[in-house]
Amino acid sequence: MKTPNRISIAAVYHPLPMERVRDKTTLLERLRAAKGCNLLLCDLDFLMSYNDELGHSIGDEALRAVEQVIEHIAPNSLRYGGDEFVILADDGDRVGEDIRAGVENLNRRSPKLVSPARLTISVGVASRPANGNVDDWLAMAESALHAAKNAGRNRVCVIGSNGARVINANRPAVEIRADKRYS
Numbered sequence: 001m002k003t004p005n006r007i008s009i010a011a012v013y014h015p016l017p018m019e020r021v022r023d024k025t026t027l028l029e030r031l032r033a034a035k036g037c038n039l040l041l042c043d044l045d046f047l048m049s050y051n052d053e054l055g056h057s058i059g060d061e062a063l064r065a066v067e068q069v070i071e072h073i074a075p076n077s078l079r080y081g082g083d084e085f086v087i088l089a090d091d092g093d094r095v096g097e098d099i100r101a102g103v104e105n106l107n108r109r110s111p112k113l114v115s116p117a118r119l120t121i122s123v124g125v126a127s128r129p130a131n132g133n134v135d136d137w138l139a140m141a142e143s144a145l146h147a148a149k150n151a152g153r154n155r156v157c158v159i160g161s162n163g164a165r166v167i168n169a170n171r172p173a174v175e176i177r178a179d180k181r182y183s
Helices: 026-031 045-055 056-073 092-111 134-150
Strands: 038-045 078-080 084-089 120-127 158-160 163-167
Touching: 026 078, 026 084, 026 134, 038 045, 038 056, 038 092, 038 134, 045 056, 056 084, 056 092, 084 092, 092 120, 092 158, 092 163, 120 134, 134 158
Parallel strands: 120 158
Antiparallel strands: 038 084, 038 120, 078 084, 158 163
């Protein structure tokens, strides 16, 4: 598989349609059918500011480019709502970091997307809970996503049965307190 650094811009600007899930009920049905793995929730950072600064057409192009990065790294991903993505992966922290780095790399590789408003993504990763409850699993992933944003955005936060950690090779580790709800 190619690394995110090898994604061609030509491929990015000719997007394939990613399946969209518009409601939580459909998402939960999909999660119930999934076998043991990690759930990743990805959300673009400051997309509204990006759109305000560069215009909605550039924001839409950026969203399509991010979609292509995610599809390249994690086929069968789902787009959830406007700028959130849902991924199921066995190696959640690696996939999350590859996506984060791939989106960050778009800023360097595409003249259309370069601006003072950098395009970044935050990722929350949750291991499937022992009880198998998909509502709990989604809540854990949402909490991990909020923790990644609260830790400075452009980060990956992993929550599992042994606690939480924020990973990002370019930033110092951030301790996530188990007793604090990140929302």
